[in-house]
Amino acid sequence: MTTWRAIAQELRRYDSAVITARGLDGYPVSVRCVPVADERSGTFAVSFPDTLGIESSPAWLLCHFHDERFWSLRSFGARGLLEHTDGVWRFRPTSFVAGMGGIAASIRLFIGGRRRAQHYLAARGLKPPAVPWERITAIKRDVEALHADGSAGR
């Protein structure tokens, strides 16, 4: 499957996407848009307000979702190039980047994250900090009690 096709397929699961490019002032510029797939050119047309000061440059496309309870997280990203042709901004993807969502992604996150964390500490000669699980558990109980009476999360 081509990168373009993989992204087009995943995009169907989302209402919109975030496209990011480098602004003329050196800061990233992100906007939410609804990409329009164009298989013939291998690109996605995206909307960028003309006044934001961006140029054709490396770019990133992100789709993500969470529900009302900040759960059911899923996402993916794509590297690519932002091009301006015939008055239209187009994102030309070069690689698909898996994000959150599903058992496989969770296992990958857990195993990879743990390995990288150990490497981070070892590379800096740091001892693994103690995690105050008892304090965290106490906060958890407090919040659960608030959830029970309906006053949490506001």
Added chain:
Amino acid sequence: MRDFRSCELSTFARDGTPVTWPTMPYFEPDRRRFLITSSIGLAQKAFNIRRDPHVAMLFSTSTGSGLIRPPAVLIQGDGEVAEELGQLDERFESMTRLLFERQPFGITLMGALPAPLRHLADWYCWRLLIYVRPRRIRWWPDGDLRRAYGEVVL
């Protein structure tokens, strides 16, 4: 923005490509900055910021916030990563409480982790502190990018 559950944080990779992923921001109004934390096992955004501090935060996903037709807000600013890992001090407790309040299923998962296995999840609690000081704020009423945006340069 305090009510948004997530924002889209953009940093720059080594090759200059912007990289955008959702994250949970924590606003510190008294210090006029945002705080974002990241496990050292998921530290790429922190590595990117140490190399290039230009970042952007887009607030465009209002799911779960309770807000009705909020503006889309793009904050461009300078990121800084603290050298020391975060400790479970008063501020960290406040963030942990906020996360538990907003993500009730996360509490359930933590509760399901038996004490003898908690050390496997320590890596997720070893957090880097990332501060973002806004330099330019743009906002689009009702999140409609076809409309003129407001802008403040700080």
